[in-house]
Every structure is written in structure tokens, then in C-alpha cells.
Amino acid sequence: MAARIPATVVTGFLGAGKTSLIRHMIENNKGKRLAFLINEFGNLGIDRELLLGCGIEGCGEEDVVELANGCICCTVADDFLPAIEAILDRPQPPDHILIETSGLALPKPLVKAFAWPEVKARVTVDGVITVVDSKAVAEGRFADDETAVQAQREADESLDHDNPLEEVFEDQLLCADMVILNKLDLLDDGSADRIEADLAAHLRPGVRFVRAREAAVDPAVLLGLDAAAEDDLESRPSHHDSHDGEDDHDHDDFDSFTLSMASIDDADALEQRILGAIAANDILRVKGFLDRPGVPRREVVQAVGPRLRRYFDRAWKDGETRRTELVVIGRKGFDRAAVERAIRG
Structure with missing residues (x-):
């Protein structure tokens, strides 16, 4: 039997640096022929566009397959299997x-x-890599306030105290073969040790941490783990495992929408409006592209929590429609109209 093709699953919470990690792997892959399957939440293919905008040889249109507007873990039969078979064929x-x-x-x-x-x-899961936003974890963004939860419980025992964000985060850790502690440049000395100690309780035995800044990790560290994770499912528990063997996972905990805007004359002012909207509403993530009048290059916006980053990734192509579009992702029930008003100004 021919050797099976290894596949690496890169997971991690919103804004942790997954796409940056993959871009770094492309830049340093040393001649391997790679294929990429990108899953988006929302109908604007930001992550695929970011990869295609890297300008790196070996990262062409045909190599990056996108599954948009649907969670890959909920649409395996309909979306994932045809996509992976097309790559293999x-x-x-x-x-x-x-x-x-x-x-x-x-x-x-x-x-x-x-x-x-x-x-x-034909394929084996070489490893599951979980990317962690160390700065967010240090701020307690995925930990419940036990005192507040207890107060709610005492006030109304019928309340559901589950934190869906924390469960998603813990499931990503529980399935990991390696954890990347990213964005350590945003923390003070000693924080990484504390984060490792806190997260270790959610990991399976033998899972290693790798520390990173801007997701710069040598692909030799990430590829070739030979985990055969598909044969090791019982050791990877999930909050969403059910007794009948099916996965109980509801993405109704989150909402997203795409905001289209005209060309942006004052990107600094827009940045402040985005940050204000994030602070005033239950927004988890904002990402997208800006059309800057008179500027030949496309500007990227990446925001998670109170941190926002902007940079130019590539020139607008000949014949390409220049556009300003942002994807906004938040907890279920956030006020979309208020967010849109705040960002538009």
C-alpha cells in the first residue's frame, strides 16, 4: 500500500495566529509540495486571501481550497470529504x-x-497543532469569574452557566498534539511559565508547548509528529462528546456578518471606531481589507479583543474590484445594528 499523505490540523481560538503560522510554514517549507484547506466562519474568505496575498512561490490559487460560511466540524460529510478527495485526486x-x-x-x-x-x-493526521493567544489567556479571556458564576447560581438556579467560548478553547487544547504559545512578545518575563502551568491541566500527557512570537515556528518542529490522531480518538476527550457517539456542538452561540464600506480616507479614525465598537459590544473578532484611495496596495485589518493590527499585504490586481469589507464575529445576540453604526461612524 502506498504511503499515506500526512495532514496537519491547525486549530486555535479567534485571532490566535493560525494563518500567520501557516504563512510562516509556507515561507520555510524547503521545497515540499503543500496543499491548504482553509475553513472560514462568515462568508468573506479573509484567511484564504491572506495566504494568496503572501506572494510566496508554491502558494498558488489551486493550492488553497476554502470552505466558507460553515464550520468544518459540522459539515464534514458535505464539505470536507469532497474537498480532501479533490486534493488527493x-x-x-x-x-x-x-x-x-x-x-x-x-x-x-x-x-x-x-x-x-x-x-x-490515503491520509493520516500527522498532528493537531493548537495555537494559543498568550496575551488573551494572560488577561483571563477564557476563564469564568467563579465568584460571579456563584452569585448567578444563587440568584437563579435555572440559569445555564456554561461558557461556550471556554468549552471551545478547552476542546482545542484537549485534542492537541502540540500547543503553540503565540504572541509572547506582548507579555512580560515569566508570564509564559505561568500560562504553561495553567494550561497543562487541560492537556493530555506528553503534549509539548512551543513558544513563539508572531507565530514564527520552524516547520521541522510542527511537521512529522506521526501522531496518527485518527487512531487515538479515545484519548482526546471533548466537552461535546455525547453518549450516542455523535458530537453535540452548536454554533448558534456565535453570530457573524460582513460589513461593506466605501474607500477609507482616514484609516486611523476607522481603527478607533472599530476598537470602540469592540469595547462597547460583545465582539470577539474583526478582520478584513481596506481600500485606501490613491494607495496601490490592499490594507489588512486584524482585531482580537482590544488589539488591532493593520498592514499592507499585496498590490491590488489588474481588473480586481477594490473593496473595503470587514467580517465581525461576536457572541450570539450582539447588537449588529449598533456595531455597524459605530464602525461606519
Whole structure:
């Protein structure tokens, strides 16, 4: 039997640095033929566009497959299997497949799909890499306030105290073969040790931490783990495992929408409006592209929590429609109209 193609699943919460990690792997892959499967939450393919905008040889249109507007862990049969089979059936199949899940996805249902007969004979999960935003974790963004929860419980025992964000985050850790502590340049000395100690309780035995700034990790560290994760599902528990073997995972905990705008004359003012909207509403993530009049290059916006980053990634192509579009992701029930008003100004 021919050797199976290894696949690496890159998971992690919103804004942790998954796409940056994959871009770094592309830049340093040393001649391997790679294929990429990108899963988006929302109908604007930001992450695929970011990869295609990298300008790196070996990262062409045909190499980056996007599954948009649906969580890969909930649409495995309809979306993932046809996409992975199309990649495998190419005249020159890739040496390695990289799969980036959406920041709201659970990795375990995806890993289960690799145990399906039509996939297992041809592909194996080399490893599950979980990228962590160390700065966000240090700020307690995925930890419940135990005192507040207890007060709510005492006030109304019928309340559901589950924190869906924390469960998603913990499931991503529980499935990991390696955890990348990213954005350590935003923390003071000693914080990484504390974060490792806190997160270790949510990891399986033997899972290692790798520390990173701007997701710069040598691909040699990430590829070739030989985990065969599809054969190791029982050791990867999930909050969403159910007694009948199906996964109970509801993305109704989150909402998203795409905001289209005219060209942006004052990007600094827009940045302040975005940050104000995030602070005033239950917004988890804002990402997208800006059309700046008279500027030949496309500007990227990446915001998570109170941090926002802007940079130019590539020139607008000949014949391409220049546009300003942002994807806004938040908890279920956030006031979309208020957010849109705040950002538009």
C-alpha cells in the first residue's frame, strides 16, 4: 500500500495566529509540495486571501481550497470529504496537507473524519497543532469569574452557566498534539511559565508547548509528529462528546456578518471606531481589507479583543474590484445594528 499523505490540523481560538503560522510554514517549507484547506466562519474568505496575498512561490490559487460560511466540524460529510478527495485526486498529490479550522471549530469531529474508510487509506493526521493567544489567556479571556458564576447560581438556579467560548478553547487544547504559545512578545518575563502551568491541566500527557512570537515556528518542529490522531480518538476527550457517539456542538452561540464600506480616507479614525465598537459590544473578532484611495496596495485589518493590527499585504490586481469589507464575529445576540453604526461612524 502506498504511503499515506500526512495532514496537519491547525486549530486555535479567534485571532490566535493560525494563518500567520501557516504563512510562516509556507515561507520555510524547503521545497515540499503543500496543499491548504482553509475553513472560514462568515462568508468573506479573509484567511484564504491572506495566504494568496503572501506572494510566496508554491502558494498558488489551486493550492488553497476554502470552505466558507460553515464550520468544518459540522459539515464534514458535505464539505470536507469532497474537498480532501479533490486534493488527493490531483495528478500530483501534495506531500503534506495543512488544514486551518475556523476559530470556533472543534478539532475532534474533523479528526474523526480521517477514520472514514475513503480517507483513512490515503491520509493520516500527522498532528493537531493548537495555537494559543498568550496575551488573551494572560488577561483571563477564557476563564469564568467563579465568584460571579456563584452569585448567578444563587440568584437563579435555572440559569445555564456554561461558557461556550471556554468549552471551545478547552476542546482545542484537549485534542492537541502540540500547543503553540503565540504572541509572547506582548507579555512580560515569566508570564509564559505561568500560562504553561495553567494550561497543562487541560492537556493530555506528553503534549509539548512551543513558544513563539508572531507565530514564527520552524516547520521541522510542527511537521512529522506521526501522531496518527485518527487512531487515538479515545484519548482526546471533548466537552461535546455525547453518549450516542455523535458530537453535540452548536454554533448558534456565535453570530457573524460582513460589513461593506466605501474607500477609507482616514484609516486611523476607522481603527478607533472599530476598537470602540469592540469595547462597547460583545465582539470577539474583526478582520478584513481596506481600500485606501490613491494607495496601490490592499490594507489588512486584524482585531482580537482590544488589539488591532493593520498592514499592507499585496498590490491590488489588474481588473480586481477594490473593496473595503470587514467580517465581525461576536457572541450570539450582539447588537449588529449598533456595531455597524459605530464602525461606519
